[in-house]
Amino acid sequence: MIESATIGETAPSQSTGWVRERLRKKNDDDWERPAPTPDQVRRDVIGTAAVILVAAIALETSRGFGAVGGEDRPFWLQYLVLALMVVPLALRRRLPISILLVSSLLFFLLSTYMPAISTQLAFQAAYFASIYSAVAWARDRRMLRLALAAVIAAMALWLILGFTVSSAYDSFFENLKENAPAGDETYGGLLPPLASYAVYSFLINAAFFGGAILFGLTSWRSAHQRERLAEQAGQLRAQSAELAHQAVVNERLRIARELHDVVAHHIAVIGVHAGAARRVMEKKPEAAAGALQTIEDSSREAVQEMRSLLGVLRAGDETDPAGDGALRRPEPGLADLDALVAEHLANGLQVTFTRVEDTPGALDAVAAPLALSVYRTVQESLANVRRHSTAGSAVVALRSGSTDGVRWLEVETVDDGLPRTGGQPGSGFGLRGIRERAALHGGTAEIGPRPGGGWRVRVRFTQR
Numbered sequence: 001m002i003e004s005a006t007i008g009e010t011a012p013s014q015s016t017g018w019v020r021e022r023l024r025k026k027n028d029d030d031w032e033r034p035a036p037t038p039d040q041v042r043r044d045v046i047g048t049a050a051v052i053l054v055a056a057i058a059l060e061t062s063r064g065f066g067a068v069g070g071e072d073r074p075f076w077l078q079y080l081v082l083a084l085m086v087v088p089l090a091l092r093r094r095l096p097i098s099i100l101l102v103s104s105l106l107f108f109l110l111s112t113y114m115p116a117i118s119t120q121l122a123f124q125a126a127y128f129a130s131i132y133s134a135v136a137w138a139r140d141r142r143m144l145r146l147a148l149a150a151v152i153a154a155m156a157l158w159l160i161l162g163f164t165v166s167s168a169y170d171s172f173f174e175n176l177k178e179n180a181p182a183g184d185e186t187y188g189g190l191l192p193p194l195a196s197y198a199v200y201s202f203l204i205n206a207a208f209f210g211g212a213i214l215f216g217l218t219s220w221r222s223a224h225q226r227e228r229l230a231e232q233a234g235q236l237r238a239q240s241a242e243l244a245h246q247a248v249v250n251e252r253l254r255i256a257r258e259l260h261d262v263v264a265h266h267i268a269v270i271g272v273h274a275g276a277a278r279r280v281m282e283k284k285p286e287a288a289a290g291a292l293q294t295i296e297d298s299s300r301e302a303v304q305e306m307r308s309l310l311g312v313l314r315a316g317d318e319t320d321p322a323g324d325g326a327l328r329r330p331e332p333g334l335a336d337l338d339a340l341v342a343e344h345l346a347n348g349l350q351v352t353f354t355r356v357e358d359t360p361g362a363l364d365a366v367a368a369p370l371a372l373s374v375y376r377t378v379q380e381s382l383a384n385v386r387r388h389s390t391a392g393s394a395v396v397a398l399r400s401g402s403t404d405g406v407r408w409l410e411v412e413t414v415d416d417g418l419p420r421t422g423g424q425p426g427s428g429f430g431l432r433g434i435r436e437r438a439a440l441h442g443g444t445a446e447i448g449p450r451p452g453g454g455w456r457v458r459v460r461f462t463q464r
Contacts, residue, residue, distance in 0.1 A: 036093040055122030071116040092133035103130035135216025333371035350393035362400040373437040381413035391417025407463035
């Protein structure tokens with residue numbers, strides 16, 4: 001009966017679906033429902049006491065219209081029999097299989113001892129609840145199957161024995177039917193009276209046991225589903241927290257790289273002009289004043305760019321930190337390379353800038369993130385020329401092209417100077433940032449001295 005109900009519920013129409021369902025059931029069998037909480041056990045005890053009280057009232061009222069007629073045992077014994085059937089429910093969730101077996105034994109014994117009381121609704125409902133609780137709360141599913149099989153087999157044997165013993169009364173029912181008055185339809189069914197009663201009893205017991213088992217399975221599967229959903233929700237929260245943490249780390253690295261590029265460029269300009277101002281301050285005050293003006297402009301521009309960059313950290317605020325209502329400056333791109341080259345030209349570094357497009361408008365179609373990486377690469381390369389090289393000129397070339405159907409964008413900065421001696425060595429973060437930008441866009445970076453002298457920075461980015 002249990003197996004047929006399960007197959008009827010879950011049999012898929014396709015073989016692959018059947019296999020998946022069987023694997024899911026195997027995993028379900030390995031799951032153990034958590035034990036009831038103390039609060040749940042307390043509610044079971046209180047509920048059992050309430051059921052006993054209601055059952056006693058129902059028994060007493062049913063006595064008034066003869067529902068327990070023929071029972072001549074003392075009233076207190078009748079109440080005791082009814083209470084014995086209900087009391088085990090106090091531990092129905094704590095010891096589900098044990099309560100099922102105990103209730104089954106009590107059901108058989110008490111029904112035989114006092115049949116009139118066994119017809120009470122509370123008596124039948126208590127046994128129904130014990131079966132339901134065992135299926136819904138048993139943590140050992142294999143032991144549950146054995147217990148259910150034993151109980152159902154005992155019930156079937158009891159019914160069979162009862163009807164076998166009662167078969168001697170078949171002739172008695174037939175005599176009643178033959179001696180009935182003409183037109184009396186009391187025994188007018190399709191089957192003989194005893195067979196009709198047997199089929200009726202079988203249907204009642206099948207509905208009783210089958211309903212308890214199906215309701216219990218529904219409760220158990222719902223609990224399993226809730227726990228799986230809770231676990232998945234916990235995993236999603238953990239993954240979300242990890243992704244958020246990783247996003248913060250990546251954003252910090254990006255901001256650190258941007259800050260380095262911005263500060264390094266302007267500090268290089270400030271350092272060069274500060275040295276020039278120091279050397280000509282006494283002899284050429286006008287030149288020193290011009291150098292100091294350049295330092296002032298460069299420092300202000302550095303602060304402005306840093307404020308613009310750090311503005312991304314202010315959630316929901318589109319104005320600058322000073323609160324003057326100015327919108328945050330857009331990130332620089334390829335269109336700003338000319339201004340960057342002009343700035344270095346004004347500061348004394350002869351920079352030649354060339355653009356080479358394989359197709360017209362190719363450079364105008366470059367995405368903003370890639371354009372920013374190209375700009376920062378050129379900015380860092382020219383800043384390194386001023387800080388770490390004796391070169392007085394540099395060449396910047398920007399090229400676009402395609403290889404095997406893959407679009408690429410290449411930027412190259414070369415100079416013909418020698419490493420500057422006596423200065424403070426660099427930290428290496430600028431070159432690392434260039435390589436990180438190249439890797440971010442699936443490109444490659446070639447950084448190092450040239451065979452004929454000078455230094456080359458060549459980065460090829462992949463366009464997606």
